[in-house]
Amino acid sequence: MPKSAKAVDSQAHLQRVRRICLSLPGTSEKLSHGEPTFFVHKKVFTMFSNNHHNDGHIAVWVPVPPGAQATLLATWPQTFYYPPYVGVSGWVGIELDSISDDDLTEHILEAWRLRAPPKLLKPQL
Numbered sequence: 001m002p003k004s005a006k007a008v009d010s011q012a013h014l015q016r017v018r019r020i021c022l023s024l025p026g027t028s029e030k031l032s033h034g035e036p037t038f039f040v041h042k043k044v045f046t047m048f049s050n051n052h053h054n055d056g057h058i059a060v061w062v063p064v065p066p067g068a069q070a071t072l073l074a075t076w077p078q079t080f081y082y083p084p085y086v087g088v089s090g091w092v093g094i095e096l097d098s099i100s101d102d103d104l105t106e107h108i109l110e111a112w113r114l115r116a117p118p119k120l121l122k123p124q125l
Helices: 003-022 068-075 101-115
Strands: 027-032 035-040 043-050 058-063 091-095
Touching: 003 027, 003 035, 003 043, 003 058, 003 101, 027 043, 043 101, 058 101, 068 091
Parallel strands: none
Antiparallel strands: 027 035, 035 043, 043 058, 058 091
């Protein structure tokens, strides 16, 4: 794929991720380590990865529940990978070309739940 087409694809994926993340309560976006990163209050729950250090991935990095990382990596290796820096803490990388909007939303929502403060998790009356 020509470099300009890859840049357009990357921007479309970023808009997709941004739409999902910013729809969640208490969420903000700022650059961290040169990439768009999404926070719930002061905790990171999703990091966009645009060919980070030329690794070839246009992806997001998200935390997953304890024990889920190994299952995801083994079961769907075309979609999930072990990301640098945060993989050791139980996060996964998700290839954005390989996942539907519904499945991506579920993983981002789960990441948000893992990192959100308890007051945001309680249903509002």
